[in-house]
Amino acid sequence: MLDTTPQTYTRADEAFDCLQTAIVKGDLAPGDKIGELDLCSRFDLTRGPLREALGRLESRGLLVRRPHAGVRVVSLSTTELVELYRIREIMEGLAARQAAERMTDQEIADLQATLDAHETMIDEAHGQAYYQAEGDYDFHHRIATGSRNVKLAQMLLGDLYYMVRMYRYRLSTSAGRPHRALGEHRRIVEAIAQRDGELAEFLMKRHINAARKNIEKKIQEGVLTI
Amino acid sequence: MLDTTPQTYTRADEAFDCLQTAIVKGDLAPGDKIGELDLCSRFDLTRGPLREALGRLESRGLLVRRPHAGVRVVSLSTTELVELYRIREIMEGLAARQAAERMTDQEIADLQATLDAHETMIDEAHGQAYYQAEGDYDFHHRIATGSRNVKLAQMLLGDLYYMVRMYRYRLSTSAGRPHRALGEHRRIVEAIAQRDGELAEFLMKRHINAARKNIEKKIQEGVLTI
């Protein structure tokens, strides 16, 4: 009895993916009131699967719903966005620690290779934000799965990352930051390669802390208006 | 335009609550394969709202679903259960720290009064596990909301607690532990009352760490079979 994992993709899954990417990419902006019929015609779906997808999105915190009053894309206040980074800080710290204890040598090697690829991408793009964002996402993704902590990875990859990515396009990093971030990534991987979980956790927390302070600064400068 | 919060409870919400409590209370045991029609007749619902509730429960990790093959209550392995406590440790630690910074004096006073009530409950019940469990839940609930970190509270109260409570009835604390746990609670509240966030975080992490080690010991003893 092989676990063939039939993996038949259902309409609801399709709807879920469509909506999630639409929200993350900004096609559905925060605060938008979205009607079910609009969405149906937009993604060529029927209301049944759509509603199921909406329920899932709501449960993940990307949508807010009021009975009989429609569904809106969640709109984070500045303080909520900052709080999100505090959560990321500790959770990714734990992920880094456990990754240092559990990643295979092969995975670590792949991770280092990934960083090399990121470096060339950044050089070619002259520090453009987009590639940095993708590379950053890739890096944190690998750490999360490498922790072998299923629930932790699920929470990071399923909940937090999508919310952060929602606001990513407004959080363009300042010039020169890509290189510095890459350096921080390298030091984290070094710690992991040396199986030093404590150091990996410390460096990861500081890495995300820097990002949080960067955002807080921009908010105080009034550059970032949400 | 007062925000009257119409709060009309929909059938889907009803279904969601019913299922969640049924899972937590153990009426639906981990690993059970549950048919939609069974559930409909059981809770007197129709399949539409039920499916929406199932989607939400799946998204929260309490159910696993395979297309066309039914839905089962999630069954945690021992390692997954332990990993859950590692996540709780850091998240509740953060909650305690932020609660120390942000709870109102009134909330802190209420929290202390709650602990007094717990003490009498434990004495009356001669350390019976059930009251301890309820009191423990209440305590951690207040800390989470007191952190004023919406997302953090949402993750703790919405996701983690229900998974932990699912296995609570098997995790009966050893004799005498209720009193010790209460003592730990008191010290945490003391730290919060003194607005010492760092200490509150430390004590909370140690508190949950103790619970985790307790479980690990029981698993190694073979007492706890999941």
Add this chain to the structure above:
DNA sequence: CAAGCCCATATTGTCGACAAACTATGCTGG
């Protein structure tokens, strides 16, 4: 002229039936 109420409309919540897919039983062949 402003504020509050009432009603029409459009949207959401709910229901029952149809179609597609997996599971299990029985049969055939080696």
Add this chain to the structure above:
DNA sequence: CCAGCATAGTTTGTCGACAATATGGGCTTG
């Protein structure tokens, strides 16, 4: 006697229509 396959049955996924409710505009009234 066991293994593999085909088929029947049950369960899930999907669809369209009906009912309930919040929003917004117009009206009345102070």
